Amino acid sequence: MIVLGLDTTGPDCSACLVQGDAVLAYASERIGRGHAERLAPMVAELMIGSGVAPSRIGRIAVCTGPGSFTGLRVGLSYAKGFALPRRTPVLGIDALQVRAEELREAGDALVAVFRDIKRGQVFAAQYSFAEALDPPRAMTMDEAAEMADRLQAGLYDADGCDVRVMARMAASADPADHPAEPLYARAPDAKLPGGLSP
Secondary structure, X not given: OEEEEEEOOOOEEEEEEEEOOEEEEEEEEEOOOOHHHHHHHHHHHXXXXXXXXXHHEEEEEEEOOOOOHHHHHHHHHHHHHHHHHHOOOEEEEOHHHHHHHHHHHOOXXXXXXXXXXXXXXXXXXXXXXXXXXXXXXXXOHHHHHHHHHHHOOEEEEOOOOOHHHHHHHHHHOOHHHOOXXXXXXXXXXXXXHHHXXX
């Protein structure tokens, strides 16, 4: 099965095509903004360069965050739009779990992982063999360090999301356990007329 992996949650725009343990094509560019304009051409370039037709893609793995509101929507919308005419399963996997899987592969099974979400906070969770012990949540960096100390685990930054690792994870995962839904770090700042929260 060929898996298309996508990440637009941070400053990087990344995509890959993975089959088993083989990476057929991979690209990642630090663009900051402009994911909506760059993602589709990047995927097209990977498919043309590797000779993989869209009909051969059996699954799509998309990073669900946490990250910028716009970036999250770009990746999820593209994945669902690509999948719709082919009825391709779309799996959502967050960046923290991808980092936990990288660490598991490196031999570090019990870990705490965080991602900076600005405003003095991080999103963090604890993992055992890349399975979350509790849902990721917002906290201060000091709280994340205390969480790692209680677990007697290393504390690791999930600054990026390696789409190649994520695609390999998606190949064997149950789509029902990985809905393609955004993991927002916090509620949107937008307000309704009169200052009401949406």
